Amino acid sequence: MKKPELLAPAGDFEKLRTAIHYGADAVYLGGSQFSLRGKAGNFNETELREAVAYARSRGARPFVTVNIFPHNRDLTALEGHIELLAEVVPDGVIVSDPGVFTLVRSRAPHLKLHISTQANITNVAAARFWEDAGASRLILSRELGIDEIREIRAATSLELEVFVHGSICISYSGRCYISSFLASRSANTGECTNSCRWTYSLMEEKRPGQYLPVFEDARGTYLMSSKDLCMIEHLPLLADAGVDSFKIEGRMKGINYVAGVVKTYREAIDALEGKMSYNVKARWARELSMFSSRGYTTGMFFGRQPDADFNSDGEGYRMSHELVGVVMGLREGKATVQMRNRLDVGDSVQYLSPGLEDRSFAVDALWDEAGEEIVSARNEQTVYMRAPEGVRSSDLVRRAKSCREGELLMEHEKPTAERIPAEE
Numbered sequence: 006m007k008k009p010e011l012l013a014p015a016g017d018f019e020k021l022r023t024a025i026h027y028g029a030d031a032v033y034l035g036g037s038q039f040s041l042r043g044k045a046g047n048f049n050e051t052e053l054r055e056a057v058a059y060a061r062s063r064g065a066r067p068f069v070t071v072n073i074f075p076h077n078r079d080l081t082a083l084e085g086h087i088e089l090l091a092e093v094v095p096d097g098v099i100v101s102d103p104g105v106f107t108l109v110r111s112r113a114p115h116l117k118l119h120i121s122t123q124a125n126i127t128n129v130a131a132a133r134f135w136e137d138a139g140a141s142r143l144i145l146s147r148e149l150g151i152d153e154i155r156e157i158r159a160a161t162s163l164e165l166e167v168f169v170h171g172s173i174c175i176s177y178s179g180r181c182y183i184s185s186f187l188a189s190r191s192a193n194t195g196e197c198t199n200s201c202r203w204t205y206s207l208m209e210e211k212r213p214g215q216y217l218p219v220f221e222d223a224r225g226t227y228l229m230s231s232k233d234l235c236m237i238e239h240l241p242l243l244a245d246a247g248v249d250s251f252k253i254e255g256r257m258k259g260i261n262y263v264a265g266v267v268k269t270y271r272e273a274i275d276a277l278e279g280k281m282s283y284n285v286k287a288r289w290a291r292e293l294s295m296f297s298s299r300g301y302t303t304g305m306f307f308g309r310q311p312d313a314d315f316n317s318d319g320e321g322y323r324m325s326h327e328l329v330g331v332v333m334g335l336r337e338g339k340a341t342v343q344m345r346n347r348l349d350v351g352d353s354v355q356y357l358s359p360g361l362e363d364r365s366f367a368v369d370a371l372w373d374e375a376g377e378e379i380v381s382a383r384n385e386q387t388v389y390m391r392a393p394e395g396v397r398s399s400d401l402v403r404r405a406k407s408c409r410e411g412e413l414l415m416e417h418e419k420p421t422a423e424r425i426p427a428e429e
Contacts, residue, residue, distance in 0.1 A: 025060060027271060069090060072121040073102075100121060110138075118139065120144060140163060147234075166250035167251065236304075237269065242306075259328065265292050294325070327404055333399075340390055344383060344388060354368060355405070356401070366423050366424070373387075
């Protein structure tokens with residue numbers, strides 16, 4: 006069984022570097038236009054060239070999204086963007102619209118085309134249509150079950166990609182009009198306001214002011230808000246069904262999310278080794294629970310689920326660990342850390358480094374760039390701190406949020422931290 010590709014989101018250059026550092030085989034990114042994540046940092050023309058070159062230099066495959074549903078007014082600029090991609094030559098261009106597909110095929114026939122999940126590929130006939138048209142990869146609809154994926158795999162030689170983790174849009178394969186009607190911002194052109202995550206009530210015409218529950222609890226009604234997808238326990242089934250690429254959602258998420266999720270799925274994929282099953286490490290579940298989510302579901306891969314297994318109650322789970330900084334370099338037992346948060350001497354931190362994931366380390370000293378000892382560091386400051394063996398450049402430094410809220414914990418509940426030996 007072929008080891009599937011791990012495909013990670015790259016909403017900006019820092020997220021791209023983070024995803025590759027933690028083991029992504031490929032990254033997907035968008036230009037400043039024509040991407041369904043218009044509010045992500047994204048890449049201008051120069052940055053796009055640099056991003057593709059950076060990914061390639063580190064052995065990762067860069068895919069560029071051109072997956073909006075354009076209007077006539079967009080076509081002239083779109084043709085210019087295709088000319089840019091023809092020069093940059095990413096490993097794949099992700100498209101949704103047949104017109105965009107035709108434009109790329111005619112103006113840049115050497116580019117490989119991946120058909121977006123927005124194209125709603127749910128059957129063998131659709132898969133064969135895109136194969137005959139010249140596509141290289143199909144990003145299958147989220148509405149498919151595993152058995153249906155097997156049937157499509159048997160009917161086409163194209164690469165198959167599925168989402169395995171992240172937010173799920175409640176609308177059909179992500180196509181949505183709610184945002185357009187309520188906020189005049191089209192989700193289908195990359196400006197989604199996440200209207201389906203809002204709370205709603207029902208009011209009958211002849212009973213003004215009486216708001217009727219549809220499905221609610223004390224926090225409100227979340228009829229259209231689904232839980233987030235998580236398939237970490239079931240990757241062997243997807244691999245056996247013939248999926249070539251496991252995709253993580255999250256171009257709008259921060260580097261803390263990108264690092265933790267990519268690292269976890271990298272370990273899981275590496276554990277497959279052609280097997281139909283594997284032991285899901287408890288650490289993987291702990292890692293994935295550290296990030297804000299609406300709770301987790303397996304989506305539609307296993308067919309119809311009870312509403313409680315799919316619908317979010319609106320509360321979800323809050324982030325348990327926050328980003329402290331990024332290791333920029335190491336020398337003589339000390340790490341150079343670019344701060345992303347406040348850090349005080351006496352705090353405990355964790356390093357997202359192989360073998361160190363479940364350990365906390367006390368910060369017994371900090372030094373500024375001039376080498377002066379300090380007692381506190383702030384966001385965007387560069388500091389030096391002792392680091393344990395095993396920490397790598399580009400690793401993230403994190404902290405359990407309770408560490409800065411220690412007064413809320415009983416003494417016996419406070420986390421313990423190892424001390425890093427000082428230099429002899």
